Amino acid sequence: MSSSLTAAAALRDWPAPVAAGAVNGTVSVPGSKSLSNRALILAAQATAPSVLEGVLRSRDSALMAAGLRALGVPVDDSGPDWAVTPAPLRGPAQIDTGLAGTVMRFLPPLAATADGAVTVDGDPAARKRPMGEILRALRVLGVEIDGSGLPFTLQGKGFVTGGSVTIDASASSQFVSGLLLAAPSFRRGLTVQHDGTPVPSLPHIEMTVQALRSVGVQVDDSDPNTWTVVPGPVDPWTQPIETDLSNATPFLAAALVIGGTVRIPRWPEHTTQPGAAFADLAADLGADVTLRNGTLSVTGPDRLPGMDIDAHDFSELAPTLAAVAALADGPSHLRGIGHIRGHETDRLAALVDNITGLGGDADADADALHIRPARLYGGTWRAFADHRMATAGAIIGLRVAGVVVDDIDCTAKTLPGFAAMWADLLGDRDGSGS
Numbered sequence: 001m002s003s004s005l006t007a008a009a010a011l012r013d014w015p016a017p018v019a020a021g022a023v024n025g026t027v028s029v030p031g032s033k034s035l036s037n038r039a040l041i042l043a044a045q046a047t048a049p050s051v052l053e054g055v056l057r058s059r060d061s062a063l064m065a066a067g068l069r070a071l072g073v074p075v076d077d078s079g080p081d082w083a084v085t086p087a088p089l090r091g092p093a094q095i096d097t098g099l100a101g102t103v104m105r106f107l108p109p110l111a112a113t114a115d116g117a118v119t120v121d122g123d124p125a126a127r128k129r130p131m132g133e134i135l136r137a138l139r140v141l142g143v144e145i146d147g148s149g150l151p152f153t154l155q156g157k158g159f160v161t162g163g164s165v166t167i168d169a170s171a172s173s174q175f176v177s178g179l180l181l182a183a184p185s186f187r188r189g190l191t192v193q194h195d196g197t198p199v200p201s202l203p204h205i206e207m208t209v210q211a212l213r214s215v216g217v218q219v220d221d222s223d224p225n226t227w228t229v230v231p232g233p234v235d236p237w238t239q240p241i242e243t244d245l246s247n248a249t250p251f252l253a254a255a256l257v258i259g260g261t262v263r264i265p266r267w268p269e270h271t272t273q274p275g276a277a278f279a280d281l282a283a284d285l286g287a288d289v290t291l292r293n294g295t296l297s298v299t300g301p302d303r304l305p306g307m308d309i310d311a312h313d314f315s316e317l318a319p320t321l322a323a324v325a326a327l328a329d330g331p332s333h334l335r336g337i338g339h340i341r342g343h344e345t346d347r348l349a350a351l352v353d354n355i356t357g358l359g360g361d362a363d364a365d366a367d368a369l370h371i372r373p374a375r376l377y378g379g380t381w382r383a384f385a386d387h388r389m390a391t392a393g394a395i396i397g398l399r400v401a402g403v404v405v406d407d408i409d410c411t412a413k414t415l416p417g418f419a420a421m422w423a424d425l426l427g428d429r430d431g432s433g434s
Contacts (some may be wrong), residue, residue: 247314
């Protein structure tokens with residue numbers, strides 16, 4: 001191995017800091033990745049330019065902006081707010097989705113309305129993520145597509161007629177959201193009906209519906225598992241992007257596992273973000289949770305019990321919850337999360353591999369993760385290029401000396417600067433853990 005590759009690996013390996021005592025800090029978390037990328041997609045279809053306040057600056061949002069630029073939509077991210085100027089979509093274009101589910105599922109339906117060929121590809125791991133259902137839906141709607149998964153090419157005709165389509169969205173709510181977000185630009189709009197086991201992360205579809213309505217789009221979601229979007233104009237995006245609540249949860253989890261208090265400013269009183277569920281979960285574990293003047297405060301309990309929960313609607317929190325469970329005094333069961341095998345990595349397998357690799361006791365079945373109390377020891381925590389897996393390793397490291405996350409830099413996917421923020425919360429200014 002060359003010296004340059006060795007140095008690069010050394011930079012990625014990150015000794016997770018062990019907490020010296022209870023935590024006491026305030027963490028300002030940037031904007032929601034999920035809302036940022038929905039806002040970008042809708043602003044690209046608007047009748048006039050939009051200025052997006054509070055967009056998350058991360059790899060996922062940068063990839064979305066780059067994808068829109070490739071289609072001919074100017075996106076200026078040089079200032080604190082991002083400016084999006086709608087323009088006719090055109091090919092030929094090359095879109096890089098990276099490992100971002102919102103980019104690989106949200107951009108293709110909109111790109112199908114472009115005039116010209118659009119090729120979509122992503123990271124090697126992205127090629128393993130479920131894509132077939134949304135491509136099948138687009139074919140039903142008359143879109144010509146070469147390929148059955150990443151990479152694929154859309155042969156755009158400058159329009160999509162729209163109409164109605166039935167899909168199985170049990171692998172990802174993003175299949176529904178991607179179609180709905182582009183539907184205002186389809187000539188006949190779109191009705192999407194889900195036929196299959198329950199859709200995971202339904203709050204994310206509710207977020208999509210709310211985002212569409214906020215820019216004047218008519219959406220009918222009165223019938224279960226059916227969503228109808230009326231074609232028509234899209235108003236410019238005007239609302240500030242909320243704090244990313246899922247990105248806030250590792251910091252809040254620190255209070256659960258080492259005690260003390262963590263505060264998150266700009267926590268919305270009402271939101272569709274699945275990460276909001278963490279506040280109630282923390283309270284159920286015995287934490288003192290308060291929301292006052294827009295700041296959520298979590299003070300950890302004297303004892304951390306296990307949990308037995310259905311996490312189907314907030315499955316993106318599973319890595320954080322699994323890390324907490326691995327440090328709990330009692331057994332835990334995270335149910336309804338079989339679909340996270342198709343996320344950035346097979347999260348169920350990765351969590352079992354990492355926890356047992358540190359001496360823990362964990363296993364998974366088709367739809368659940370089971371964790372029992374065990375004495376943990378140091379070792380490598382593999383991130384699998386998954387931002388939430390990396391932050392889960394940081395949580396474990398608060399109480400277990402010698403935990404090394406092998407790729408902390410992958411947190412830049414949704415939270416650049418995580419390691420520095422973590423060190424600052426713990427008072428470990430150089431991030432060394434010493």
